[in-house]
Amino acid sequence: MTNFARIGMAALGLVSLAQTASAGGWDAGTLDTSFMYNEGGYTELSTAPITSNVKANIQGQTTKHKMAKDQTRSSFAIKMAYGDFDVGLVSYMSGAIQLDGQSAHAAGCNPATAAVALCSVVPSADVKMNSLAVLGRYKFSDAFSVMAGANRYSVGSGSSVTTLAGYYEVSGEQIVPTYGAAYEMSDIALRIELIAQPQTNMSNFTAKSSLASSIATTAVSGESMKIPQTMTLNFQSGIAEDTLLFGSVRQANWKNAQIDIPVNGSVSDVGSSFANKTSYSFGLGRKFTDEFSGSISYATEAGGGSTTTDAFTLRNGHQTINIGGRYTMDNMTLSGGLSYTKTGDVELTHASTLTASYKDNTVTAFGLKVGFSF
DSSP: OHHHHHHGGTTTTTTTOOOOBTTBOSOOOOOOOOGGSSSEEEEEEEEEEEEEEEEEEEOOOOOOOOBOOOOEEEEEEEEEETEEEEEEEEEEEEEEEEGGGGGGTTTTTTTSGGGGSSSSOOHHHHHHHHEEEEEEESSSSSSSSEEEEEEEEEEEEEEEEOSSOOOEEEEEEEEEEEEEEEEEEEEGGGEEEEEEEOOOOOOOEEEEESSSTTSOOEEEESOOOEEEEEEEEEEEEEEEETTTEEEEEEEGGGGGGOEOOOTTTOOOOOOOOOOOOEEEEEEEEEEESSSSEEEEEEEOOOOOOSSSSOOTOOOOOOEEEEEEEEEETEEEEEEEEEEEEEEEEEEOOOOTTEEEEEEEEEEEHHHHHHHHEO
């Protein structure tokens, strides 16, 4: 692949889209297959600290509390070439629910009395899902290739959620098939790629619950979790000398991929109410010298509306600007990118009548990636 064909990729896959748990699912990062199109052997490592300025005030109080935790998301990928067949491995954080809502209680909060009006209905959570994907790509010609593999999703045993009604621990793992195809025209740096994953039940998902984190948990019966069906269209094409247009469209069927933890004795049930989502991104890449290129892109995702009854929803969609740069030296590339996200305002009114108001919130991230060809 020529440098011209690569210039639009400086920001893609570098800075994880600054996402929080929302009615549209709990994506933290998506499968980035761009490393599979490098010539020969290639490996890369990236990291992106994310600062969430996502705050809300409860029941109309003037004091705002930070509801979403800061995170650091890292990824690793390696790819080997064997003639017309490429094999790749990529590790990344695919899901995260990182909340601090139970620290937003006002003084005197007591869920068992009328003082519940001083409590926050927004949960606290520390749930991460990591992915390890093995991919194979076969080139039928310079123009057409297919890709297939398996993506292992894993929710660690230390994952937990705390609500006003109880404390919940979750864990599990599942392997999901991945497949796709690409069409390329190297003389104009054109590549159109379609990647899909089917909806899959997490067959060994387990949950435990208790009335509080200080009380021993007991096993829940009938819990379930699903990985959503996703389809991603990635594209890039040269539009002028040393200038590349690139973008993507991703559709995720979250409505049929809910998390459900049933009642366990005196411990209430808890579950998600995710909605389907479609996200869009597009941008321009420019090669300034043989060594340095840059890119700018815009991404957006519609929300579920300006009001919600779901205590896990912190936003009504988002709009994101990404700026990236890439420097090449011999067989090494060093990339950096800045991501700024404006989240949509949303008013939460829970069935308990407790509320939370999210306004004028932002998320920023700075990413670094180093890659080596061999």
